[in-house]
Structure formats: C-alpha cells, structure tokens
Amino acid sequence: MVKFSIQEPLENNKLRLVPLQDTDFEVLYAVAKDPKVWEQHPNKNRFERPVFQTFFEGALQSKGAYLVQDKATGTVLGSTRFYNYNADDNSIFIGYTFYGTETWGMGINPQVKKMMLDYIFDFVAIVYFHVGNANERSKIAMEKLGAKNIGLEEIAYHGEPNRINVRYAIRKEDYRQA
Numbered sequence: 001m002v003k004f005s006i007q008e009p010l011e012n013n014k015l016r017l018v019p020l021q022d023t024d025f026e027v028l029y030a031v032a033k034d035p036k037v038w039e040q041h042p043n044k045n046r047f048e049r050p051v052f053q054t055f056f057e058g059a060l061q062s063k064g065a066y067l068v069q070d071k072a073t074g075t076v077l078g079s080t081r082f083y084n085y086n087a088d089d090n091s092i093f094i095g096y097t098f099y100g101t102e103t104w105g106m107g108i109n110p111q112v113k114k115m116m117l118d119y120i121f122d123f124v125a126i127v128y129f130h131v132g133n134a135n136e137r138s139k140i141a142m143e144k145l146g147a148k149n150i151g152l153e154e155i156a157y158h159g160e161p162n163r164i165n166v167r168y169a170i171r172k173e174d175y176r177q178a
Contacts, residue, residue, distance in 0.1 A: 004123045006064035006082035006092070010115045011071060015108065017115060020065035020079065025056055027076045028067060031100040038098075042132040042155075042163035051160070058158025059096065068099065068112055077103050080112055082120065090125040097138075109141055117145075121172045130155050130165040142168045146175065 007019040020028075031037070032055075035047040045051050059065035064082035069075065078099035085092045094116050099108055120127060129147055131138040142149075147168035155165045 006085060007066070008119060010119055012111060012115055014071055015111055015115070016069045016071045017066040017080070017112065018069055020059055020067055022060055024067055028056065028079055031076055031078055032098065034101055036101050040132060040135040040137055042165065043157060043160050054159035061158065065096070068108065077108055080116070082116070091128060092120060092124050093128045093130065095130050110144065113145055117170065117175060121175055125172045127170050129168040131168060133164045133166055139166065146170060
C-alpha cells in the first residue's frame with residue numbers, strides 16, 4: 001500500500017502530475033498569463049504576474065500542488081492540487097485547477113481528476129471541490145464527474161479577496177471508477 005501523501009506523483013498513459021516546485025514559476029506562468037484562462041474564475045486577474053505570483057506562493061504553501069504535464073513531450077498544460085485534508089472528517093479538497101486554452105476540450109481535466117480520485121480514495125471517504133459560482137465550464141465538469149452540488153460557501157483565497165464558490169462532493173461509495 002502506498003503511504004498517504006498529497007503530493008504523490010501520479011500518471012496515466014498520457015499525462016503526468018508532478019509535485020510543484022518553486023523553480024516552476026515561469027513555466028506555469030507561461031500557461032496562466034492568458035486572460036481567457038481566468039474569464040470564469042472568481043479571481044479574474046490571475047493572468048497578471050504579481051497576482052499569479054501570490055497564487056503560486058499559495059500553491060507551494062499548500063504542499064499539495066501539481067504541474068500537469070503531457071507525458072510524451074513534458075509540456076506543462078496547467079496545474080491542480082489537493083488541499084485542506086481533514087482527518088476528523090476523513091476528507092480532502094481537489095481544486096485550484098487550470099489549463100491552457102490550447103488544451104480545452106481535449107479531455108485533460110477528466111483524466112487528471114480520475115488519477116487524483118483513484119489515488120486519494122485509498123485514504124479518504126469524501127472529496128470536496130470548490131467551483132467559482134459563475135464558472136459554468138467547471139460546474140458542468142463537476143456534474144460529469146458525478147459530484148453533487150452541496151451549496152454555496154465563501155472561500156478565503158491566499159492573498160486574494162474572498163469569493164462565493166459552489167461546494168461539490170463525491171463520496172467514495174458513489175465514485176464510479178472508469
């Protein structure tokens with residue numbers, strides 16, 4: 001059995017999730033600097049370098065952030081993370097996910113979420129997700145994943161204003177492994 005870690009390297013036949021390092025700023029900012037990436041996100045100005053720097057610092061501090069890479073080329077496609085592990089509730093969150101627009105519609109996110117869920121359900125009973133209340137693309141993705149909308153919640157972002165998010169949940173017993 002694998003030891004529990006929220007930065008366990010994960011991969012499938014096409015993608016690799018690599019623990020984020022402080023030296024990854026420039027390669028990840030190259031993906032994040034496109035304003036279109038953040039159009040539906042609650043913090044729409046993350047494409048600005050100083051704002052993204054704050055986001056990146058929060059990602060490192062979470063100790064659960066990943067680079068999402070194309071396995072064949074090593075190209076960085078985006079980022080995601082595990083965060084807010086709660087041993088008492090036997091739960092964790094997955095989120096802070098973004099991808100470059102050139103990969104949208106290519107099935108990257110479902111593959112990434114499947115890898116993360118397949119791994120983390122060996123250790124927790126429930127996975128939560130925060131989705132910006134106006135982020136229709138991500139809401140649709142959550143529903144396709146089988147997550148249930150359990151209500152609105154105000155979220156405190158690292159170094160950014162609080163925002164209203166929708167909280168989604170998937171319970172281990174309801175998870176459909178494909």
